[in-house]
Amino acid sequence: MAAEISDRVRAIAEARGLPESEVFERALERGLEDLWDDLVLAQYLDGDLDREDAIDRVGRTKVERAEREREIVEEDVDWGLNA
Amino acid sequence: MTLAAVSDAGPLIHLAEIDALELLAAFDTLLIPETVYAEVETGGIPDGLSDRSYELVDAAARPVPSTELDAGERAALAVATDYDVTFLTDDLAAREAASEAGVDVHGSIGIIALGYHRGMLHREQAASLMHALQQETSLFVTRAIVERGIRQLDESHRTDD
Structure with missing residues (x-):
């Protein structure tokens, strides 16, 4: 995995004309944003954060998408457990 | 309870990616439109699919009008309507089109829950x-x-x- 990461960083740096350190920085920012979204949406879906606060932190689109996903997963699991 | 379904490419690809195509055995009848099979074939037919029992069907005669859906999703939805079977898809737009058409629709997570319910999984x-x-x-x-x-x-x- 470490070798694969190094290879990918090198490939991205070459293709984009960036130093490898900047590729790492961007990867960290992007990864951190995903983890942040997961945390906020989990807190909202678990009832630990109200809807407006969740929207303030990750945006309406992501909150609405999570709500739709929740409906779908609940419908699907319920169907699977009763089919 | 007898279960019959038609799948678009999504669940076939996603279940193959997690090595879980055997869960499709939970369905007594599984239909795959030829258009969907061709889409899956483009990426290489997953190993586990040839071990499964399914019937290739042609949905070309009755396309479902929707600009949002790709050809495979339209074909699978048309087959679900024609054969009155469950439509398996992981695509949100396809799911919404199916619900609007009154078609029973579920995705890969539902198939895993079904496998659990049927004792195929702990x-x-x-x-x-x-x-x-x-x-x-x-x-x-x-x-x-x-x-x-x-x-x-x-x-x-x-x-x-």
Whole structure:
């Protein structure tokens, strides 16, 4: 995995004309944003954060998408457990 | 209860990615439109698919009008309507089109829950596959949602006890 990461960083740096350190920085920012979204949406879906606060932190689109996903997963699991 | 379904490419690809195509055996009848098969074939037919029992069907005669759906999704929805079977898709737009058309529609997470319900998977296997679906496939679903799905499995288990 470490070798694969190094290879990918090198490939991205070459293709984009960036130093490898900047590729790492961007990867960290992007990864951190995903983890942040997961945390906020989990807190909202678990009832630990109200809807407006969740929207303030990750945006309406992501909150609405999570709500739709929740409906779908609940419908699907319920169907699977009763089919 | 007899189960019959038609799948678009999504569940076939996603279940193959987590090595879980055997769960399709939960369906007594599985239909795959030729258009969908061709789409899956483009990426290489998954190893496990040839071990499964399915029927290739031609849906070209009755296309479903929708600009949002691709050819495979339109074909699968047309077959679901014609044959009155469950439509399996992981695509949100296809799912909404199916619901609007009154077609029973479910996705890969539902298939995992079905496999658990039918005794093909233990609780840990079902939870692990749900996590894998979120982490290892191109299916877009938030981790928090998957955790909720797993809790639903646990709740049903406790209810059964």
